[in-house]
Amino acid sequence: MERFFRKLEVGKSVKRMNWNIQTGDYLINVAGNHIKEGDEFVADEDVDHSTANLRIELQSLTRLPETKFVLFCFKTYLYPLADIKAEGTGPELADAIEGLQKGNAPGMFKYKSAARWGKSVAEYLRS
Known part of the structure; x- marks a missing residue:
């Protein structure tokens, strides 16, 4: 993200x-959203699917002209x-979860804590 922020120009959102x-x-859940280097965690933990959510953030970033600070706004949807499973798009989300390991940034699977919940959630979404 730091490289992304450095490239952000004044006047361009x-x-x-x-x-x-x-x-x-x-x-x-700030403490549980990411696994950082050196963190201990339980892989493939059981997830209570009745309380789990797909969390989506829509983000807008702008560099302010005088201070050069980055204004970072976001809206969160849960x-x-x-609901995802009921509408029939569960298998697609399961593919996306598993794809975190196979894409151009395979470290995202661990970073996003999918190593904890990925297997359980993907199985649920396909069941």
């Missing part, structure tokens, strides 16, 4: 989207996994 799985019914 950038929009981006970010997604993750929230394994509880809270808006954000979609219960049961």
Whole structure:
């Protein structure tokens, strides 16, 4: 993200989207959203699918002209996994979760904590 912020020019806004799985019914879990180097964690933990959500952030970034600070605005949406499954798009989300390991940044699977919840959530979405 730091490289991304450095390239942000004054007067040019950038929009981006970010997604993750929230394994509880809270808006954000700062301590559990990411696995950082050296963190101990339980791989393939069981997830309570009745409280888990697809969390999507719509983000807008702008560099301010005088201070050169970055104004970072975001709106968060939570979609219960049961709703995703009921609408029939569960297998696609399961593919995206597993794709975190296979894409151009395979470290994202661990960084987004998918090593914790990925297997359980993907199985649920395909069941």
